[in-house]
Amino acid sequence: MSDVISDATLTPAVASPPPLVNGNGPNHRIALRPGAGCTYIAFNTDAPTAAEASVGTTGNIVRFTDEVERFAYGVQGFADSLDALICWLRDGSGELPMRLVGEGAGASLALIGGILLPRVHFLAVNPCPSLAIGGDLALAHPFWGNVAALGANHPSHQLGVTAISAWDPAGATILSRDELLPPAFGTVIELPCRGSGIAYLRRKNALSPLFEHGSDAVRELRDGGVLERAQAYGTQRQFRAFHDANVALWAKGPSPRSLAMRLVEREAAWTNPGWQYLRATVLRRERLLPEALTAASLAVESGAGVVEFCVLYGRIAREVGDGDAAARAAQVLEPFLRQRGIPELRDSLLALA
Amino acid sequence: MSEPAGVVQEAAHTCPFCAHRLDLDDDCGHCGATPQDRLGWLALTGLRLLQPGFSVLHHLPGAAMARRLYALLGRHYHPTLPPGMPPPITDVTFHAFDPASQAEALAPSSYRVIIIGAGLYECGAAVPAVLEALGTALSPGGSLLFGGNVVDADGGIAHKGLAATAMTGRTGVSSFAGMIRRQFKRDCRLRPGMGLTKEMIDAAAVQQSLLRRVTPQTLFWCQA
Numbered sequence: 001m002s003d004v005i006s007d008a009t010l011t012p013a014v015a016s017p018p019p020l021v022n023g024n025g026p027n028h029r030i031a032l033r034p035g036a037g038c039t040y041i042a043f044n045t046d047a048p049t050a051a052e053a054s055v056g057t058t059g060n061i062v063r064f065t066d067e068v069e070r071f072a073y074g075v076q077g078f079a080d081s082l083d084a085l086i087c088w089l090r091d092g093s094g095e096l097p098m099r100l101v102g103e104g105a106g107a108s109l110a111l112i113g114g115i116l117l118p119r120v121h122f123l124a125v126n127p128c129p130s131l132a133i134g135g136d137l138a139l140a141h142p143f144w145g146n147v148a149a150l151g152a153n154h155p156s157h158q159l160g161v162t163a164i165s166a167w168d169p170a171g172a173t174i175l176s177r178d179e180l181l182p183p184a185f186g187t188v189i190e191l192p193c194r195g196s197g198i199a200y201l202r203r204k205n206a207l208s209p210l211f212e213h214g215s216d217a218v219r220e221l222r223d224g225g226v227l228e229r230a231q232a233y234g235t236q237r238q239f240r241a242f243h244d245a246n247v248a249l250w251a252k253g254p255s256p257r258s259l260a261m262r263l264v265e266r267e268a269a270w271t272n273p274g275w276q277y278l279r280a281t282v283l284r285r286e287r288l289l290p291e292a293l294t295a296a297s298l299a300v301e302s303g304a305g306v307v308e309f310c311v312l313y314g315r316i317a318r319e320v321g322d323g324d325a326a327a328r329a330a331q332v333l334e335p336f337l338r339q340r341g342i343p344e345l346r347d348s349l350l351a352l353a
Numbered sequence: 354m355s356e357p358a359g360v361v362q363e364a365a366h367t368c369p370f371c372a373h374r375l376d377l378d379d380d381c382g383h384c385g386a387t388p389q390d391r392l393g394w395l396a397l398t399g400l401r402l403l404q405p406g407f408s409v410l411h412h413l414p415g416a417a418m419a420r421r422l423y424a425l426l427g428r429h430y431h432p433t434l435p436p437g438m439p440p441p442i443t444d445v446t447f448h449a450f451d452p453a454s455q456a457e458a459l460a461p462s463s464y465r466v467i468i469i470g471a472g473l474y475e476c477g478a479a480v481p482a483v484l485e486a487l488g489t490a491l492s493p494g495g496s497l498l499f500g501g502n503v504v505d506a507d508g509g510i511a512h513k514g515l516a517a518t519a520m521t522g523r524t525g526v527s528s529f530a531g532m533i534r535r536q537f538k539r540d541c542r543l544r545p546g547m548g549l550t551k552e553m554i555d556a557a558a559v560q561q562s563l564l565r566r567v568t569p570q571t572l573f574w575c576q577a
Contacts, residue, residue: 073371080383080384081371081384081420082424083384083420083423084420084424084444086425087420087423087424087444087445090423090424090427091446116424116425116427117427118427
């Protein structure tokens with residue numbers, strides 16, 4: 001072979017990820033288990049635990065974390081690019097079927113894996129557009145282009161579930177967009193929670209059924225009130241208002257403030273507790289405290305288990321000086337007394353009551 | 354705040370594979386993508402040649418390109434190297450392939466895209482026959498993407514004439530376009546257009562002054 005070809009085309013060898021063997025690294029952990037019938041690949045989540053991976057089919061657990069770069073450059077210390085990581089998942093992860101699970105940016109990666117890889121099931125919780133560029137919310141990779149479009153011809157591969165927290169502004173961002181619900185997302189469900197959807201599903205003992213049965217478990221979980229179909233907790237227009245008002249809340253200037261006020265007034269009757277929490281925040285900033293108290297009360301009514309809702313309700317009740325509201329706020333704060341600052345807030349409310 | 358006098362803002366070049374900064378014409382220090390890799394990737398995406406399920410034969414790919422295409426296409430991607438050449442990476446399986454002697458053995462209509470990184474240089478006077486064999490291996494509507502230099506029917510390196518032809522559209526006897534046209538006995542289309550070519554060269558971090566040289570490396574022929 002001539003040197004011309006070698007020099008012109010072949011680059012120096014790039015390090016390949018290690019094979020599938022037990023081992024730990026700063027950003028990865030591989031635990032192989034005897035008799036495993038599948039391999040769980042977890043991105044930025046503590047699920048499944050060893051116990052959860054033992055329900056039904058026992059599975060190996062491969063866990064990747066990357067909170068900083070969000071997998072845009074692979075997994076530091078394991079695979080130096082997302083290309084290398086996907087290549088490893090194709091071959092290095094063995095012959096067993098894979099179950100991909102991820103939250104946030106990890107969920108986006110699980111979805112990409114669901115599109116590209118054969119024989120995978122996925123559980124993507126609160127996927128975020130962080131792998132996209134330019135604010136484009138489509139499921140895209142900055143260097144690959146629109147991955148959802150790439151997978152549009154492979155609906156048969158989409159054996160998975162995408163779960164979105166309906167009380168969360170990030171979830172509202174996704175639910176406000178039609179184009180984010182193509183076949184690549186599998187069965188889209190809503191969770192009545194704010195923040196970590198994985199934690200919610202774990203509290204409701206729903207993780208293992210979703211891992212084991214995928215979308216087939218959704219009907220049973222819906223009947224149990226654990227989750228709902230897509231946009232069950234609001235319309236696309238309402239989720240759009242949720243997203244826009246949240247963006248306006250954090251923007252500076254009079255124009256975003258007036259936009260946020262218009263939106264919260266327009267959708268004042270929407271009972272989504274995440275929305276009412278945002279509404280209370282906007283109204284409080286405008287010093288419309290009685291209206292803010294009502295909104296916070298509605299948030300607590302449906303979302304009593306969310307500490308943010310309860311704290312905001314308590315603070316507004318204290319500012320309004322309403323004794324009845326203060327007493328109720330002190331009561332709803334009781335489950336959270338071990339958290340910092342909450343006993344002091346509760347004491348001040350009790351004094352007011 | 355304006356720039357101080359005498360300070361020239363250097364244009365930022367980023368690798369289309371990994372978004373790390375790189376210098377013009379250099380290999381990427383992070384992912385190892387060569388200018389040929391970058392031009393090839395931008396041609397594939399710019400011309401929308403990649404689709405799920407498309408079989409792609411890629412002779413002499415660089416490491417970055419091989420990883421990217423294998424990640425996207427999986428078993429549909431067939432990277433090849435000349436017999437005896439060590440693979441640039443170990444996480445993608447390469448197959449031995451000698452275009453000069455094995456192109457005719459490819460099953461007809463078996464590939465949607467065939468990319469020849471630089472192997473035609475080795476084929477010498479056999480280029481027309483190799484092109485014909487590769488054309489037969491393309492499925493209807495398939496695409497052939499060439500990189501590197503090629504030789505004409507007399508064994509001479511044709512890159513100079515190629516550049517001129519691609520730039521002006523002339524169809525001289527010694528041109529690559531003329532050779533393809535004679536070989537396949539049908540019209541061929543030379544892509545990408547100049548606008549896209551300039552965009553690709555910018556995005557690939559290759560000097561604009563090399564436009565004439567690299568144009569044939571992104572020469573694209575689409576079967577009718």
